[in-house]
Amino acid sequence: RLLDEGVPPPPRPAARTFQLPAVSSGPGAPPPAGRWGHTLTAVGPRTLALYGGEPDDDAKTRGSYGDLHLYDLDSATWSRPNNGDGLARQWHTATFLPEKNLLVVFGGERVAAADGGGGGGGG
DSSP states (O other): OTTTTTOOOOOOOOOEEEESSOOBSOTTBOOOOOEESOEEEEEETTEEEEEOOEEOSTTSSOSEEEBEEEEETTTTEEEOBTTOBOOOOBSOEEEEETTTTEEEEEOSBOOOEEEEEEOOSOO
């Protein structure tokens, strides 16, 4: 429908990859901020990776997150990889390549980084 109305699709940001496992801030790291438009991807039998999204604070904060958080299902703890900041984005796709231990994030919409959500360098 957008193309019928003459509205171009949003620009496509470059892909971002994360080599896992990465040295993390350790168990007990604070949980990530509430968000939507993110991905939650299984990156092992008992680990989930949360990346990006938009703040869930009733539109008080504008922008997207560019951070990566890992959740351990066994210990119910979050950790934050040191190499976990990428391009701020939302509505993207994330795929884990187990043979390379690599998380590939691509597509979506890139918006200026939200406060406290990473989103700086890399891409």
